[in-house]
Amino acid sequence: MSLSSASGCISSQKQDKEQCSYRTRLRITQKIVLFGVKSINIVNKYIFRELIFPFLNSLFFLTFVFLMTRIPEIANMVMNYNVQISSILIMIVFTLPRFLEFTIPMSVTISILLTIMRMSGENEILALKAAGLSLYKLLPPVLVFCFLGMILTLWMTLVALPWANLSIRLKNIELARSGIDMVLQERQFNSQIDNLMIYVSHADINNHTLKDILIEDRRTKGVVSISAAPSGKLIHKKNSLVYTLRLYNGIINQVNFEQGSVNNIQFENYDITIDLTAMGSDGDKITKQFDEITLIELIRRIRTGIKNKASLNEALMELNEKFSVPFACLSLGLLAFSLGTQSTSLKRSSGFSMGMIFFLLYYFLLAAGWSAGETGAYPPFIGMWMPNIVLGSAGIYLLIRNAKDKPVKMPQFVVNHASALKQRLLRSV
Numbered sequence: 001m002s003l004s005s006a007s008g009c010i011s012s013q014k015q016d017k018e019q020c021s022y023r024t025r026l027r028i029t030q031k032i033v034l035f036g037v038k039s040i041n042i043v044n045k046y047i048f049r050e051l052i053f054p055f056l057n058s059l060f061f062l063t064f065v066f067l068m069t070r071i072p073e074i075a076n077m078v079m080n081y082n083v084q085i086s087s088i089l090i091m092i093v094f095t096l097p098r099f100l101e102f103t104i105p106m107s108v109t110i111s112i113l114l115t116i117m118r119m120s121g122e123n124e125i126l127a128l129k130a131a132g133l134s135l136y137k138l139l140p141p142v143l144v145f146c147f148l149g150m151i152l153t154l155w156m157t158l159v160a161l162p163w164a165n166l167s168i169r170l171k172n173i174e175l176a177r178s179g180i181d182m183v184l185q186e187r188q189f190n191s192q193i194d195n196l197m198i199y200v201s202h203a204d205i206n207n208h209t210l211k212d213i214l215i216e217d218r219r220t221k222g223v224v225s226i227s228a229a230p231s232g233k234l235i236h237k238k239n240s241l242v243y244t245l246r247l248y249n250g251i252i253n254q255v256n257f258e259q260g261s262v263n264n265i266q267f268e269n270y271d272i273t274i275d276l277t278a279m280g281s282d283g284d285k286i287t288k289q290f291d292e293i294t295l296i297e298l299i300r301r302i303r304t305g306i307k308n309k310a311s312l313n314e315a316l317m318e319l320n321e322k323f324s325v326p327f328a329c330l331s332l333g334l335l336a337f338s339l340g341t342q343s344t345s346l347k348r349s350s351g352f353s354m355g356m357i358f359f360l361l362y363y364f365l366l367a368a369g370w371s372a373g374e375t376g377a378y379p380p381f382i383g384m385w386m387p388n389i390v391l392g393s394a395g396i397y398l399l400i401r402n403a404k405d406k407p408v409k410m411p412q413f414v415v416n417h418a419s420a421l422k423q424r425l426l427r428s429v
Contacts, residue, residue, distance in 0.1 A: 040137060043128060047115070048141040055111035055145075062106055066099040067092065083175060094168045097160035101153060101325060106359045108149040109332040112142055113354055116340025125341055135341060135403045146333035153326035158295050166292040184210070184234070193274065194287060195219045198245075208234040213247060215272060222258040227251070227270065245272040290318040313380055317373045320384035321366075327385075328362055331392030338398035362387045 074088055119125050128138065184190060184203045191197045196219060201212030210232040217225040229250025236243050252265040290298060298319055306312040335358060369383030 040133070043133065043138065044141040047119075047138065048145060050115045050119075051111050051141070051145050054114045055107050055149075058107035058110045059100075059103055062103040063096070063099050066103065067095075070095065087171070087175065091168065091171060094164045094171065097156050097164040101156050101161060102359075102363070104149055104153045104156070105325065105328040105332060105362075106356070108146060108329045109336045109359055110356070112145070112333050113336040113340050116142075116337055120341055135399065139337065139399075142333060142337050143330075146330045149329035149333070150326045153329060154323070157322040157326060162292055162294055166288060169289075169292065196274070208236070210234065210245075213245075213250075215245070215247075217272065223254065223256050225252055225254045227272065229270070243274045245274060246270070247272070290315050295319075295322065309376065310374070313373055313376060316380035317370060317384055320380055321370075324366075324384040324388055327388050328391075331388040331395060332358060332362060334395030334399065335391050336395075338395050338402055341402050342398070358391070362391055365390060 070092070074092075116125070125135075125138070129135070184198060184200050186200055186203050189197055189199050195217070197216040199214040200210050203210050211230065213227075213229050213232045215225075215227045217227065227247060227250060229247035231249070232245055232247040234243060235246055247267070247270045249268055250266075250270060252263075252267065252270065254263040254265065255261075256263075288297075290301075293301070298315060302312070302315050302319065306315060339354065365387035366384070369378070369386050372378040373380040373383035
């Protein structure tokens with residue numbers, strides 16, 4: 001055998017070995033990748049399943065609590081106004097979308113916080129990070145859960161809530177047509193009758209006497225009359241739906257916008273006629289408010305032009321609120337995930353309180369934004385979206401810090417004040 005042929009055989013053997021080792025490494029890498037993908041899918045499914053049960057518990061509990069706030073009103077309607085139980089149940093169903101608009105984002109926040117805090121407390125997050133999974137890889141199931149909550153809340157604000165608000169108004173009109181007592185509920189601004197708002201501090205149903213009455217009458221075009229009287233009486237003829245409110249020793253402030261005049265009238269007796277037969281019984285025959293119309297109708301009203309600036313701001317705020325409240329599922333969900341990953345020492349029971357606190361902070365910012373938008377101090381877009389921007393930015397910042405293992409710690413003076421306050425409370429107890 002020649003030297004050249006021997007060297008050729010050796011080189012070919014080396015190439016075969018290199019190709020074999022390359023194929024082996026490729027197969028091993030593919031198995032590692034496949035195993036990694038499978039493990040990530042398992043972790044994602046595990047986290048998503050863990051989020052469902054706390055969400056359902058929180059949703060049921062919070063919605064039940066919100067419904068309990070209506071118990072005094074329901075008892076008053078049953079005992080004093082003889083409203084049928086079937087009508088009460090229908091009214092409760094109509095009020096559910098208003099509650100669910102806020103309880104769904106609250107439940108999403110609490111479920112994420114409880115689940116991630118439990119995983120952190122039991123060192124599951126630490127084990128997953130030790131296995132090579134960063135916090136960013138644990139985020140997809142949380143984002144999917146937040147997105148599903150956002151879609152559900154969006155359906156509430158765009159479809160269910162306008163229908164429910166209009167249905168409540170029509171049901172109130174139906175109940176009011178059966179008797180004037182439903183229009184004169186105590187310590188409430190009763191507006192079941194179009195262009196007429198009635199407030200009564202005390203109403204004696206048996207004697208039909210009224211105390212501390214305030215009436216805003218807009219039934220005359222271009223004229224607003226505000227009547228106030230310390231006492232009054234309800235006059236009614238049998239087999240008739242026409243009532244007379246007789247006010248005693250009161251005052252009328254009348255504003256005529258067309259003439260630009262203001263009149264102040266004092267009276268001893270003043271009669272206001274209320275015709276319940278003129279009350280609308282169909283949704284197409286009454287003037288719908290901004291929260292009673294669909295998204296398309298709301299956009300059409302804004303585009304056709306609303307001359308009154310206050311009404312335009314209200315319409316724009318209503319439009320932005322339909323999208324900003326559902327988006328709270330995402331912004332608060334990110335914040336809850338970030339806080340849960342670094343709350344290893346907190347008990348699981350504190351997660352519910354933390355979720356409630358952050359949602360109350362969100363609601364406070366939303367109410368402040370609504371007030372600012374109503375007065376025109378800020379554009380409606382900023383007023384309605386500022387809570388999401390603030391809390392969402394905080395959540396993203398905390399997530400980045402936690403992913404780099406640099407959790408944000410509370411300032412020492414805050415910790416000292418909190419511990420001192422806790423000791424004072426314990427001593428007082």
